[in-house]
Amino acid sequence: MVPPVKDRDQGIGMTEYRYIGKRTPRVDARDKVTGKTVYSTDLYPDGMLRARVLRAAIPHGKILRLDVSRARKLPGVEAVLTHQDIPGHNGFGIVTPNWPVLCVDRVRYRGDALALVAAVDEETAEEALKLIEVEYEPLPIIDTPEEALAEGAVQIHRDGNIQHRMDIPPKGDVEKALAESEIVLSQTYRTQFMEHAYLETEGGVAIYDEKTGVITVWCGDQYPFRDQLQVARSLDWDPLKIRIIGSPTGGAFGGKDEISVQIHLALLAYRTRKPVRLHWSREESIVAGPKRHAMNSTFRIGAGKDGRLRGIDVQVVANTGAYDTIAGPVLNLALESSPGPYKYPHSRFRGLSVYTNSAMGGEFRGFGAPQVVFGLEQELDKLAGKLKLDPIELRLLNAVEQGDISALGHRLQTSAGIKDTLEAARKTDLWRRREEIKRDLAAAHPRLRFGVGVASEWHAVGLGVGLPDFANVTIGIGEDGGITLRTGAIEIGQGNLTAYAQILAEALECGIERITVIHGDTFACPDSGSVTASRSVLINGNAILNGVKKLQPLLVRVAARALDLPEENLAYGQGRVFSQIDNGRSLSLDELAARAAEFALPLQVTGAAVFATSDKDFGDGLPHNYYTYITQLALVGVDPETGEVEVRKVISIPEMGRAINLAGVEGQCEGGVVMGIGYTLYEKVAVEKGEFLTKGFSTYILPTTLDSPEQETVIVEKPEKSGPYGGKGVGEAPTVPVTPAVANAIHDAVGLRFTRLPITPEDIVAGLEGGER
Amino acid sequence: MNEIAIRFILNGKEVSVKAPPTFTLLRLLRERLGLTGAKAGCERGECGACTVILDGEPVTACLVLAPQVEGRRVETIEGIGNGEELHPLQQAFIDESAAQCGYCIPGMIMAAKALLDRDPGPSREEIKTGLSGNLCRCTGYTKIIKAVEVVAGKSRKGSESC
Structure with missing residues (x-):
């Protein structure tokens, strides 16, 4: 019997899968619900020391004197380190390593680190910090890009206050297009710094093994191999003798892609020869760690009376804080995201990222998109209003399709389902019956006003053209x-581990329970790139499929020897190797594994994959070749007396190629939506004159169960032939358009437009008293 | 610092452990008893990640001083199943895919257990209120609320049939 050849074109056909697109339970669920999962901050090795970091006492100033001698003498203190104790490069940063490990002669924000203490217990470490003497000469404090760019402003870095400038080559003649457009809209939108607020703050443990010279750092992160290089660079150490164990992580959302405690821990462990533990307090996490950049985005959009977009001109200014980390790419992606998934014959995108002494801007789920999509999607709603067009119709009229030229000028080579998501949105009960739904709600709650809003987004997947965008995996079958x-x-x-196990089980046509995923350890795993940019399922998935292509011939070779048949008469299928000439003869995976061991043939392969890139290269990673497309609908109730907004329902309609795990996609949508609601209505890292006013969850307000709306996820499938089983990625997109969808719903409810986030009850009451803001 | 002995009932078993009197219950559990299911998310009682049950009431272990539990009953995530057998809430959290990063989950399950111990069949609104002190940044709460509803619903049906 010849086994049926399964659809190997990675998901284009209508094959019924065993794991792909199912609600496969998470491989890590049992440990997580029993409290058995060990996070890096759950480690308390015997004989360990506790570490603390001395942070800048002022937001900007010269360090005139740093004296740690009294702290070093405190009984119980085993090490106090300053910049003089850094053997290698005193800096880190994903792109440009100019963020000091320990400051030398200047502090540039309140989170800057000056000294490290390791002591026998927390109390002693804390006490030692108080004994460190620092004398500063204060410098003027710059909170905003406007202040930083003003004439005569103090220079935060030697090269000035501009961190990065990006002008995407213009397409056509946008000034002419705007001049000739029948309708021109123009507006500036302002967004705030946002905190990741992962429940596990940055932390971990390091141990130096004198015998092997290996420094091991356990620290929940997003890219252990980059951490390895950054730690090695600062310690002047062989990277192969730095072991980073970065998984699992108690939440990251982009905020753990950069170094936090890793270098500090490694320095202290090496110096003291003892295990060292460092776990940031919540306040330290808010003050020192990177945030979503505050940005101002100015849109000028021209359209014809027919509703067709003619041109778009966008200028973005980002408040990037004191150092670079990955600010350039964040600004770039803000520009790439700013036109949305729509066609414009003429375009221009210009951006500036500016140093300040405010919060540190960094990587955060959405990566520059939430800031601009908040503006764009309200402008489109305004345009629909002026044209008396249904907002979904307007978007459909301008939406891109696969093969189209984007607003930026590159060809959309991969699946592009924005129209499908808009069509699906139009068919929802919430949209079709929205007037009736609002009327019924108003009848039941006469004090409130109700509104429904829509918004869409395209969200880049992968790092972009010109950047190393790869993954490697190994697959091995043991004797058992x-x-x-x-x-x-x-x-x-x-849930990426579960998605990987599903992909591997599907490709090998075997039971998923057979698979163990080992992850995030530089000594046990190959380099698979960063878990960021919604990229990890697509690229690891492809690496797995490429590995399986190498594993199957190995299994055939084992069967050939075991059955004494020529390899060309054997084929892999249904988790077995079958003879194609000899009915009934086959070997199961268990039998193959046992025979391979007997023949001393290792069943071990590597699989690698690299992202396919765009046909254009604008530099610095722009543009991208894969996008998640998404439309979201929001139903809100607004209390005109108190200004309170209740988001009652959100429907997310993502197109991510194919859903690998249904519950996983829903989870990303549901979590992204509530995070987006927080951004829209509550959350703001408030910084004034460089001082943080929000240092904990009593002042930085996160959504709770009471703010969690009814949610629905409608998955639109448009399998992408270059993705694993047609999958792309979905991690970031659901966080993004929910913000303008809520803003548009608020406008629908009370007729007010808001151009600044968060939209607070005070803003709404003031708006209702004073008219449109 | 001087340490004192603290005796209490932990997950049904009497324990005696030494700790500085300034230790919180959270540090006592994590650093002296090796139970790291309760998590330190803020150590100010603002996030709920360290929720345990003290004499039947959910408390944030970061705000309870260790000596305060002397002679009292403490339940943690490690003690609510029965060996290999999961508590119905744990099973429901798995079935509903309610855990993502998982860091808030032990506290969330303990808060839910305290709620169901008091009232086995709470309404959706009561569940939301009962869990409103526990922050989760990954899930948007949808599947967490659903998981608790599933267990509450089974209990509601059970009581209706009696």
Whole structure:
């Protein structure tokens, strides 16, 4: 019997899958619900020391004197380190390593680190910090890009206050297009710094093994191999003797892609020869760690009376804080995201990222998109209003399709389902019956006013053209038939390990329970790139499929020897190797594994994959070749007396190629939506004159269960032939358009437009008293 | 610092452990008893990640001083199943895919257990209120609320049939 050849074109056909597109339970669920999962901050090795970091006492100033002698003498203190104790490069940063490990002669924000203490217990470490003497010469404090760019402003870095400038080559003649447009809209939108607020703050443990010279750092992160290089660079150490164990992570959302405690821990462990533990307080996490950049985005959009978009001119200014980390790419993606998934014959995108002494801007789920999509999607709603067009019709009229030229000028080579998501949105009960739904709600709650809003987004997947965008995995079958998948990727909560196991089980047509995923350890796994940019399922998935293509011939070779048949007469299928000429003869995976061991043939392969890139290259990673497309609908109730907004329902309609795990996609949508609601209505890292006014969850307000709306996820499938089983990625997109969808719903409810986030009850009451803001 | 002995019932078993009197219950559990299911998310009682049950009431272990539990009953995530057998809430959290990064989940399950111990069949609104002190940044709460509803619903049906 010849086994049926399964659809191998990675999901284009209508094959019925065993795991792909199912609600496969998470491989890590049992440990997580029993409290058995060990996070890096759950480690308390015997004989360990506790570390603390001395942070800048002022937001901007010269360090005139730093004296740690009294702290070093405190009984119980085993090390106090300053910049003089850094053997290698005193700086870190994903792109440009100019963020000091320990400041030398200047502090540039309140989170700057000046000294490290390791002591026998927390109390002694804390006491030692108080004994460190620092004398500063204060410098003027710059909160905003406007202040930083003003004439005569103090220069935060030697090269000035502009961190990065990006002008995407213009397409056509946007000034002419705007001049000739029948309708021109123009507006500036302002957004705030946002905190990741992962429940596990940055932390971990490091141990130096004198015998092997290996420094091991356990620290929940997003890219252990980059951490390895950054730690090695600062310690002047062989990277191969730095072991980073970065998985699992108690939430990351982009905020753990950069270094936090890793270098500090490694320095202290090496110096003291003892295990060292460092776990940031919540306040330290808010003050020192990177945030979503505050940005101002100015849109000028021209359209014809027919509703067709003619041109778009966008200028973005980002408040990037004191150092670079990954600010350039964040600004770039803000520009790429700013036109949305729509066609414009003429365009221009210009951006500036500016140093300040405010919060540190960094990587955060959405990566520059939430800031601009908040503006664009309200402008489109305004345009629909002026044209008396249904907002979904307007978007459909301008939406891109696969093969189109984008607003930026590159060809959309991969699946592009924005129209499908808009069509699906139009068919929802919430949209079709929205007037009736609002009327019924108003009848039941006469004090409130109700509104429904829509918004869409395209969200880039992968790092972009010109950047190293790869993954490697290894797949091995042990003597007992157990399959081990090793990936450098980190489980940050999104469920990627489960998706990988599903992909591998599907490709090998075997039971998923056979598979163990080993992850996020630089000594046990290959480099799979960062878990960021919604990229990890697509690229690790492809690496797995490429590995399986190499594993199957190995299994055939084992069967050939075991059955004494020529390899060309054997084929792999349904988790077995079959003879194609000899009915009934086959070997199961267990049998193959046992025979391979007997023949001393290792069943071990590597799989690698690299992202396909765009046909254009604007530099610095722009543009991208894959996008998640998404439309979201929001129903809100507004209390005109108190200004309170209740988001009652959100429907997310993502197109991510194919959903690998249905519950996983829903989880990303539901979590992204509530995070987006927080951004829209509550959350703001308030910084004035460089001082943080929000240092904990009593002042930085996160959504709770009481703010969690009814949610629905409608998955639109448009399998992408270059993705694993047609999948792309979905981690970031659901966080983004929910913000303008809520803003548009508020406008629908009370007729007010808001151009600044968060939209507070005070803003709404003031708006209702004073008219449109 | 001087340490004192603290005796209490932990997950049904009597324990005696030494700790500085300034230790919180959270540090006592994590650093002296090796139970790291309760998490330190803020150590100010603002996030709920360290929720345990003290004499039947959910408390944030970061705000309870260790000596305060002397002679009292403390339940943690490690003690609510029965060996290999999961508590119905744990099973429901798995079935509903309610855990993502998982860091808030032990506290969330303990808050839910305290709620169901008091009232086995709460309404959706009561569940939301009962869990409103526990922050989760990954899930948007939808599947967490659903998981608790599933267990509450089974109990509601059970009581209706009696």
